[in-house]
Amino acid sequence: MAGEGLDIDIDITDIAAVADAREQLLAAVADHAGEIAADIARLDGGDYGSRSFSTDRGQWTLKHERGTLQYLRYEPQGGGETYVVSTQRPAAPEPLSDALADYDAFVTAYNDYVDRVAGLLDDVDDEFPAVRSTADVAAERDRIVDGIERACHRMAEGLYRYEGTEYGTFSARVDSTRWELKRETERVSYLRVGGSNGIYLLSQYGQPSAADVRSHAPEFGGFVAAYNDHVAELAADLETIEL
Incomplete structure (x- = not known):
């Protein structure tokens, strides 16, 4: 699903439209980013983890617990931060709109990361010495x-x-x-x-x-x-x- 974008017919530059449909929009983002969180947890291992991805406009940080998305935070280059997904109340419409305008770039950065690690284990020798019995x-x-x-x-x-x-x-x-x-x-x-x-x-x-x-x-x-x-x-x- 990562890289396909969000299938929501809303102009995210229209603050009023974002405010009216914010719950639907955030649910879609949470589902989409949740798949990314599950994949990161599967690769990194461990019960808890976080990973950051940089775009031309800022930095996205995704945190998970046992593969379940905990939050997705956006930090634009100009300063500040917006929790696009979190356990707190939803972000205000305007910063949320600015963050989601960069969401596709975040997904692209994630996909680039997947491409980089795809061959990480190709040269690892999977033939090991015989284990002697006790x-x-x-x-x-x-x-x-x-x-x-x-x-x-x-x-x-x-x-x-x-x-x-x-x-x-x-x-x-x-x-x-x-x-x-x-x-x-x-x-x-x-x-x-x-x-x-x-x-x-x-x-x-x-x-x-x-x-x-x-x-x-x-x-x-x-x-x-x-x-x-x-x-x-x-x-x-x-x-x-x-x-």
């Missing part, structure tokens, strides 16, 4: 985490049998790093390394990163050893009881 690394991560989870469930079961409470935790330091297992009844809720702001090797929110597993899995054996020592201490305490 599937093997992720599978190995899952295998290691599954082993950690099985061991933690066994710890949670043992703690539940001994403590008998619905919720509980077991924590230990491994090479000065705090490890904490939290359970709900006999199931592990999480395994966290490094305190309250640490890394969750097990949680309800998904798998840890492969990098975190690489950093902390080698120390998990130390945590298991600390748990076993804890169980041994409990057993020793029970052995001292005399009935």
Whole structure:
């Protein structure tokens, strides 16, 4: 539609005629410029945007939001500005008439812009390197985490049998790093390394990163050893009881 002009049988140099038919005229301009706004949004991307176009008589600025025209502003060379399309009240007949006398030139400037960008991507190479998959690394991560989870469930079961409470935790330091297992009844809720702001090797929110597993899995054996020592201490305490 851009470049075809507005099909309205009104002499825009006749101020009285413009005043009488202004609503009809502005609706037609809004529809026409709205198509330009949608095309600009499609090309530029993003939710919001604006673009200016110069003519011999002035400058036109079009602003859109998600492809919907927000305003169309005309700034003649002599100064001032006229909002041909806006959310405010319509422009006065005389400045509106002056602006619309330059509207065809605005559309021509827009079409020239389209012509300039038409071949913008012609030389862009659309053959890209093959993307290597992380599937093997992720599978190995899952295998290691599954082993950690099985061991933690066994710890949670043992703690539940001994403590008998619905919720509980077991924590230990491994090479000065705090490890904490939290359970709900006999199931592990999480395994966290490094305190309250640490890394969750097990949680309800998904798998840890492969990098975190690489950093902390080698120390998990130390945590298991600390748990076993804890169980041994409990057993020793029970052995001292005399009935």
